[in-house]
Amino acid sequence: MPPFFFVTSYAVWVLSTTGYYVSEPGRDALVAAGWLETEAAAFVLPYSPDNIMRGFDGAGCRHQAIDFGGVGENGGVGQPIVAMVDAVVVLVGRPEQDPGSFGRPDTRSGTVSRGGKQYPRRLEVPGYGTVYPFTRNLGAWRSGAVLVTRAKGTDIDGFQVRYMHLAAIRPDLKPGDVIRAGEEIGLMGGTASQSTPPHLHLDIEDLQGRRVDPAPLLGLSEAPSKCKPRVKRSAKSKKKKPSSKKSRRR
Numbered sequence: 001m002p003p004f005f006f007v008t009s010y011a012v013w014v015l016s017t018t019g020y021y022v023s024e025p026g027r028d029a030l031v032a033a034g035w036l037e038t039e040a041a042a043f044v045l046p047y048s049p050d051n052i053m054r055g056f057d058g059a060g061c062r063h064q065a066i067d068f069g070g071v072g073e074n075g076g077v078g079q080p081i082v083a084m085v086d087a088v089v090v091l092v093g094r095p096e097q098d099p100g101s102f103g104r105p106d107t108r109s110g111t112v113s114r115g116g117k118q119y120p121r122r123l124e125v126p127g128y129g130t131v132y133p134f135t136r137n138l139g140a141w142r143s144g145a146v147l148v149t150r151a152k153g154t155d156i157d158g159f160q161v162r163y164m165h166l167a168a169i170r171p172d173l174k175p176g177d178v179i180r181a182g183e184e185i186g187l188m189g190g191t192a193s194q195s196t197p198p199h200l201h202l203d204i205e206d207l208q209g210r211r212v213d214p215a216p217l218l219g220l221s222e223a224p225s226k227c228k229p230r231v232k233r234s235a236k237s238k239k240k241k242p243s244s245k246k247s248r249r250r
Contacts, residue, residue: 042154043217044181046084046163047188047200048076052220056213064211065203066220075114075198076188077133077167078123083185084202084218087149087161089177092169095135095145095191103135103144103192114190115197123167125187133167133189133198143201144191145169149179156204159212164201165193 051069070076095102111118112134123131135144145166151159167189179185190198204212215221 042181043085043219044082045218046082046202047079049218049220051076053196053199056211056215064213065201066214068200068202070188070198075117075119077119077190077198078125078131079188080184081163081166081186081188081200083149083161083179083181083183084214085151085156085161085181086153087151087179089147089173089175089179090150090160091146091148091175092173093141093143093146093148094169095139096132099135099139101140102146103139104137105132105191106134106136107132112190114193114195117197119190119198125168128168128171128187131168131187131189133187133191134193135191138192138194142192144193145186145189147173147185151204152178156206156212156217158207160205162201162203162205164203165189165191165199167191167198 047068048071049068051071053067053069054063055066057063070079072079093102095105099105106112106121108121110121112121113119114134119133121132121134123133125131143162143164145164145168147163147166147169149161149163151157151161163185166186169186170184173179173185188198188200190196193199202214204214204217206212
Protein backbone atom coordinates (compact mmCIF):
# COMPACT_ATOMS: atom_id res chain seq x y z
CA MET A 1 0.00 0.00 0.00
CA PRO A 2 1.45 3.44 -0.89
CA PRO A 3 2.21 5.82 1.99
CA PHE A 4 -0.48 8.26 3.01
CA PHE A 5 0.11 11.92 2.30
CA PHE A 6 -1.33 15.30 2.86
CA VAL A 7 -0.52 18.67 1.37
CA THR A 8 0.08 21.96 3.10
CA SER A 9 0.30 25.29 1.35
CA TYR A 10 4.06 24.95 1.61
CA ALA A 11 4.94 21.32 1.10
CA VAL A 12 3.84 17.75 0.51
CA TRP A 13 3.90 15.71 3.70
CA VAL A 14 4.23 11.98 3.06
CA LEU A 15 3.07 9.96 6.04
CA SER A 16 4.60 6.66 7.04
CA THR A 17 5.21 4.71 10.23
CA THR A 18 8.59 6.39 10.54
CA GLY A 19 7.37 9.97 10.50
CA TYR A 20 6.96 12.96 8.22
CA TYR A 21 8.90 13.55 5.03
CA VAL A 22 8.83 16.78 3.08
CA SER A 23 9.12 16.71 -0.70
CA GLU A 24 8.86 19.46 -3.31
CA PRO A 25 6.63 22.43 -2.44
CA GLY A 26 3.06 22.56 -3.64
CA ARG A 27 0.43 20.28 -5.15
CA ASP A 28 2.23 20.05 -8.51
CA ALA A 29 4.63 17.57 -6.96
CA LEU A 30 1.77 15.14 -6.31
CA VAL A 31 0.45 15.50 -9.84
CA ALA A 32 3.91 14.84 -11.28
CA ALA A 33 4.31 11.80 -9.04
CA GLY A 34 0.96 10.39 -10.13
CA TRP A 35 -0.66 10.80 -6.72
CA LEU A 36 -3.25 13.30 -7.88
CA GLU A 37 -5.12 14.03 -11.07
CA THR A 38 -4.69 17.50 -12.50
CA GLU A 39 -7.94 18.55 -10.81
CA ALA A 40 -6.58 17.30 -7.46
CA ALA A 41 -7.89 14.65 -5.11
CA ALA A 42 -11.41 14.73 -3.73
CA PHE A 43 -10.38 13.79 -0.20
CA VAL A 44 -7.08 14.10 1.64
CA LEU A 45 -6.06 12.96 5.11
CA PRO A 46 -6.12 15.99 7.42
CA TYR A 47 -3.37 14.54 9.61
CA SER A 48 -1.32 11.40 10.16
CA PRO A 49 -3.40 8.23 10.67
CA ASP A 50 -0.69 6.64 12.82
CA ASN A 51 -2.51 7.40 16.08
CA ILE A 52 -6.28 7.15 15.63
CA MET A 53 -7.49 7.64 19.20
CA ARG A 54 -11.16 6.99 18.59
CA GLY A 55 -13.36 6.11 15.66
CA PHE A 56 -16.93 6.71 14.59
CA ASP A 57 -19.50 5.43 17.09
CA GLY A 58 -22.67 3.78 15.85
CA ALA A 59 -26.26 4.68 16.57
CA GLY A 60 -27.04 5.44 20.17
CA CYS A 61 -23.54 6.78 20.88
CA ARG A 62 -22.25 10.33 21.19
CA HIS A 63 -18.89 10.27 19.37
CA GLN A 64 -19.85 10.34 15.69
CA ALA A 65 -16.44 11.47 14.46
CA ILE A 66 -12.79 10.45 14.16
CA ASP A 67 -10.11 11.60 16.60
CA PHE A 68 -6.65 11.86 15.04
CA GLY A 69 -4.17 11.77 17.92
CA GLY A 70 -0.99 13.82 17.68
CA VAL A 71 2.24 12.04 16.77
CA GLY A 72 5.90 12.93 17.21
CA GLU A 73 7.56 15.54 19.38
CA ASN A 74 5.32 17.19 21.97
CA GLY A 75 2.49 14.87 20.96
CA GLY A 76 2.22 16.62 17.62
CA VAL A 77 1.30 19.96 19.20
CA GLY A 78 1.84 22.71 16.64
CA GLN A 79 1.99 20.43 13.60
CA PRO A 80 -0.13 21.42 10.57
CA ILE A 81 -3.71 20.26 10.04
CA VAL A 82 -5.05 20.42 6.49
CA ALA A 83 -8.50 20.44 4.87
CA MET A 84 -9.80 17.01 3.91
CA VAL A 85 -11.94 18.35 1.06
CA ASP A 86 -12.52 21.48 -1.01
CA ALA A 87 -14.88 23.67 1.00
CA VAL A 88 -16.19 27.10 1.90
CA VAL A 89 -15.42 28.41 5.38
CA VAL A 90 -18.64 28.91 7.37
CA LEU A 91 -17.37 29.72 10.86
CA VAL A 92 -14.02 30.41 12.50
CA GLY A 93 -14.12 29.91 16.27
CA ARG A 94 -11.05 31.29 18.03
CA PRO A 95 -10.70 31.01 21.84
CA GLU A 96 -8.64 34.20 21.99
CA GLN A 97 -11.52 36.14 20.40
CA ASP A 98 -14.46 34.44 22.12
CA PRO A 99 -13.37 32.55 25.26
CA GLY A 100 -16.95 32.17 26.43
CA SER A 101 -17.81 30.07 23.41
CA PHE A 102 -14.54 28.31 22.66
CA GLY A 103 -12.67 28.18 25.97
CA ARG A 104 -10.31 30.50 27.82
CA PRO A 105 -6.74 30.19 26.47
CA ASP A 106 -4.23 28.79 28.95
CA THR A 107 -1.61 31.55 28.84
CA ARG A 108 0.35 30.37 31.87
CA SER A 109 4.01 29.40 31.48
CA GLY A 110 5.39 25.89 31.67
CA THR A 111 3.58 22.72 30.69
CA VAL A 112 0.12 21.19 31.04
CA SER A 113 -0.74 17.57 31.81
CA ARG A 114 -3.01 15.62 29.49
CA GLY A 115 -3.35 11.84 29.54
CA GLY A 116 -0.43 11.51 31.95
CA LYS A 117 2.00 13.42 29.71
CA GLN A 118 3.32 16.98 29.71
CA TYR A 119 2.80 19.38 26.80
CA PRO A 120 3.92 22.99 26.25
CA ARG A 121 1.38 25.70 27.07
CA ARG A 122 2.92 28.12 24.61
CA LEU A 123 4.54 27.90 21.18
CA GLU A 124 6.02 30.34 18.70
CA VAL A 125 4.97 29.24 15.21
CA PRO A 126 5.98 31.04 12.00
CA GLY A 127 2.92 32.57 10.37
CA TYR A 128 0.89 32.21 13.58
CA GLY A 129 2.94 34.03 16.21
CA THR A 130 2.38 33.02 19.83
CA VAL A 131 0.08 29.99 20.03
CA TYR A 132 -1.68 28.69 23.15
CA PRO A 133 -2.56 25.05 22.32
CA PHE A 134 -4.77 24.49 25.39
CA THR A 135 -7.66 26.17 27.18
CA ARG A 136 -8.47 26.33 30.88
CA ASN A 137 -12.12 25.41 30.37
CA LEU A 138 -14.46 23.94 27.77
CA GLY A 139 -16.41 26.97 26.61
CA ALA A 140 -20.07 26.79 25.58
CA TRP A 141 -19.27 25.01 22.30
CA ARG A 142 -17.00 22.43 24.00
CA SER A 143 -14.97 22.42 20.78
CA GLY A 144 -12.01 24.67 21.47
CA ALA A 145 -10.67 26.34 18.34
CA VAL A 146 -13.02 25.13 15.60
CA LEU A 147 -13.24 25.57 11.85
CA VAL A 148 -16.66 24.85 10.32
CA THR A 149 -16.73 24.40 6.53
CA ARG A 150 -19.20 23.44 3.78
CA ALA A 151 -17.84 20.85 1.32
CA LYS A 152 -18.11 21.62 -2.38
CA GLY A 153 -17.75 19.77 -5.67
CA THR A 154 -17.59 16.18 -4.35
CA ASP A 155 -19.89 13.34 -3.31
CA ILE A 156 -20.42 15.21 -0.04
CA ASP A 157 -21.22 18.53 -1.70
CA GLY A 158 -22.96 20.79 0.81
CA PHE A 159 -22.10 18.60 3.81
CA GLN A 160 -20.75 20.32 6.92
CA VAL A 161 -17.16 19.39 7.84
CA ARG A 162 -15.81 20.48 11.23
CA TYR A 163 -12.27 20.49 12.63
CA MET A 164 -12.12 20.82 16.44
CA HIS A 165 -9.62 21.20 19.32
CA LEU A 166 -7.07 22.98 17.13
CA ALA A 167 -4.18 24.81 18.80
CA ALA A 168 -4.82 27.67 16.41
CA ILE A 169 -6.62 28.38 13.14
CA ARG A 170 -4.66 29.88 10.28
CA PRO A 171 -4.75 33.63 11.03
CA ASP A 172 -5.98 34.77 7.61
CA LEU A 173 -8.97 32.41 7.35
CA LYS A 174 -12.43 33.97 7.57
CA PRO A 175 -16.03 33.01 6.69
CA GLY A 176 -16.58 32.91 2.94
CA ASP A 177 -13.03 31.84 2.09
CA VAL A 178 -12.65 28.86 -0.24
CA ILE A 179 -10.12 26.24 0.86
CA ARG A 180 -8.81 23.33 -1.17
CA ALA A 181 -8.25 19.73 -0.10
CA GLY A 182 -4.78 19.59 1.40
CA GLU A 183 -4.55 23.28 2.24
CA GLU A 184 -3.26 24.09 5.70
CA ILE A 185 -6.04 25.31 7.99
CA GLY A 186 -4.53 25.22 11.47
CA LEU A 187 -2.36 23.43 14.02
CA MET A 188 -2.68 20.31 16.16
CA GLY A 189 -3.64 21.10 19.75
CA GLY A 190 -5.87 20.32 22.69
CA THR A 191 -8.17 23.30 23.19
CA ALA A 192 -11.32 22.41 25.17
CA SER A 193 -9.87 18.98 25.82
CA GLN A 194 -9.36 18.87 29.56
CA SER A 195 -8.09 15.33 30.05
CA THR A 196 -7.28 13.62 26.74
CA PRO A 197 -4.00 14.11 24.79
CA PRO A 198 -3.85 16.54 21.84
CA HIS A 199 -5.98 15.44 18.90
CA LEU A 200 -8.03 16.57 15.93
CA HIS A 201 -11.76 15.85 16.16
CA LEU A 202 -13.12 15.57 12.60
CA ASP A 203 -16.83 15.19 11.95
CA ILE A 204 -19.15 15.41 8.94
CA GLU A 205 -22.88 16.15 8.82
CA ASP A 206 -25.04 15.50 5.76
CA LEU A 207 -27.84 17.69 4.38
CA GLN A 208 -30.38 16.01 6.68
CA GLY A 209 -28.30 16.67 9.79
CA ARG A 210 -27.07 13.09 10.11
CA ARG A 211 -23.46 12.32 10.98
CA VAL A 212 -21.32 10.58 8.34
CA ASP A 213 -18.27 8.40 9.08
CA PRO A 214 -15.20 10.12 7.54
CA ALA A 215 -13.11 6.90 7.54
CA PRO A 216 -14.32 5.40 4.21
CA LEU A 217 -13.88 8.74 2.46
CA LEU A 218 -10.27 8.90 3.65
CA GLY A 219 -9.40 5.30 2.83
CA LEU A 220 -9.12 4.33 6.49
CA SER A 221 -10.20 1.03 7.96
CA GLU A 222 -12.75 1.03 10.75
CA ALA A 223 -11.27 2.74 13.78
CA PRO A 224 -11.89 1.54 17.34
CA SER A 225 -15.04 2.72 19.08
CA LYS A 226 -15.28 2.99 22.86
CA CYS A 227 -19.06 3.26 22.96
CA LYS A 228 -21.44 0.51 23.97
CA PRO A 229 -24.98 1.59 23.08
CA ARG A 230 -27.53 1.20 25.81
CA VAL A 231 -30.13 -1.42 25.03
CA LYS A 232 -33.63 -0.41 26.03
CA ARG A 233 -35.56 -3.22 27.59
CA SER A 234 -39.15 -3.71 26.63
CA ALA A 235 -41.86 -3.49 29.25
CA LYS A 236 -42.34 -7.25 29.10
CA SER A 237 -38.67 -7.95 29.81
CA LYS A 238 -38.65 -5.80 32.93
CA LYS A 239 -39.04 -7.88 36.04
CA LYS A 240 -41.31 -6.55 38.72
CA LYS A 241 -39.64 -5.99 42.03
CA PRO A 242 -41.26 -7.92 44.92
CA SER A 243 -43.48 -5.73 47.02
CA SER A 244 -42.14 -4.80 50.42
CA LYS A 245 -45.65 -4.63 51.80
CA LYS A 246 -46.91 -7.70 53.60
CA SER A 247 -50.28 -9.03 52.46
CA ARG A 248 -53.06 -8.72 54.98
CA ARG A 249 -55.31 -11.63 55.91
CA ARG A 250 -59.00 -10.98 55.93
